[in-house]
Amino acid sequence: MAVASAAAAVALAAVVGLALRSLAAAGQLDAELWSPLTDPRVLRFFVGGARNTVVAAGAGMVGAVTLGLVLAVGRLSRTAALRGLAGAWVQFFRAFPLLLLLLFLAFGLPAYGIDLALLWTVVAALSLYNSAVLGEIFRAGILSLDRGQAEAAYAVGLGYWSTLRLVVVPQALRRMVPAIVSQLVTLLKDTSLGYFVLYEELLRRGVLAGQDFGNTLQSLLMVAAMYVAMNLVLSRVARRLEVRQRRRYRAGGIDVTGGPEDLVAVEPQPASTSGT
Template identity: 40%
Template sequence: MDFIGAYSSGNLLFLLKGLGTTLLVAFIAIIFSFLIGSILGILRYAKIPVLSRIVAVCVEVIRNLPLLLIIFFTFFALPEVGIKLSVTMAAITALIIFESAMLSEIVRSGLNSIEKGQIEAARSSGLTYMQTMQHIILPQALRRMVPPIVSQFISLLKDTSLAVVISLPELLHNAQIVNGKNVNYVIPIFLLIAVMYFLVNYSLSLVARRLEMKERTNRKSTGKVLPAKQQTGEMM
């Protein structure tokens, strides 16, 4: 093992560049998958005739496919129908498709966790369905969804390493290139990238844990959720 040679400035900069690509791809995928997943989750929760059923089928199909297959599809299959994506865009697209389906289930479950009585009370007080969703359901559901959503983002960040199969220049890809220079670099380099992944993911897990504890504290302090009429009165 050659720790000194493996941790040369050139190698470290190359690995940091790969980490930057990993974080960039993950960040873009997180933003768009959250937006799309939220829309899909709300559509399933709303139970719109036909549309909700179509969304449900698409989500279930994607959730039960391996992410690696979706990555292969976006990079190798889409060009066959005239859609050619760069390596980075193919990886981002695959992650967005997969994570949107996963997040939609978290959103739908979060919305379903809100007591039906609150919806009925809000509607009986004169609020429209959209006003009920905006002022009563979504604010409470979002607080409950934050911990599992952050956990899913952690999984997304780790899943970026699967894009090594299409040569995305992310952290694991660059580590393999460094390892190719000298067999004595393998253990030091893999130890280093393990630390990098750990620090990033552990930081996110701490955020998720803190948010979860905060949500539990809020539930204990309030005892129960305020009725819809009281909530709308406070907002006014």
């Protein structure tokens, strides 16, 4: 294997070397193309773009979580019409590209006298589109809860809505936190589509900076690096939450399977199992 490793290392180095040489030949490694990216004012411009990206993704997530909860409850409703409506909503918003929805909100809605600010156009598109995804995630979360939870709530006299609000949804939401965080990576990436309707997020600012300094390639590489950094952090957080959660449930949390552990399961969770 040592021979193969050495050969592969040489081949990879050759590819990188060739790429760097053609970049150098095109003058793309010249210092004056890269130096604007170290200017504090330019950096602030990029960070401002990243902030706009995070704001749109965050607001879109809040909208999507809210709509997703409503959809999940609707899909599990006892009323057939509600189930059908929520199911149709989920199928509809999963069927076509986010870009199409975004273009419709930006160019089609004004015909109806609805002219959203750019930020809200992006937020609305992200919320609607991801509500379908999150609705399915929540539904899985609610279904993964033991039936005994709802049955016990009914047995102590809670009604349908109280059971949902006090017993089922809080537990389902907590279980879904890792999935929500990893969906946030998707949302953050999708925010870049705001570029095409002129929302001034990270990608648009990168293109603007590239036009100003004549360093499109360098500015866009900067944008890509910032996105990768943000998403790597988020993915890492999601993975950690997932591991922590798995540990918590193994330690005997919500899962009620019968036997003497049942008594433990209804007690509040000890703080020590929530991890550090």
